Amino acid sequence: MTVFISLACLALGALLAGLAPRSPDRVAAFETGGGLLLVAGLAVLGSGLPLFH
Numbered sequence: 001m002t003v004f005i006s007l008a009c010l011a012l013g014a015l016l017a018g019l020a021p022r023s024p025d026r027v028a029a030f031e032t033g034g035g036l037l038l039v040a041g042l043a044v045l046g047s048g049l050p051l052f053h
Contacts, residue, residue: 002048009041 017034020027 002044006041006045006048009037009044013037013039013041 013034013036015034016030016037020030020034
């Protein structure tokens, strides 16, 4: 379950960061949201790693 949440956050973060240049008026919001989702995805993945031992 943790892996799926992490992958969803990472995918959405990459998608938002990739779409940021297409809408110049919302670049900062998209980049911030994408970055936060990428960090959240990595944090969830990191917290779930001990579960696999």
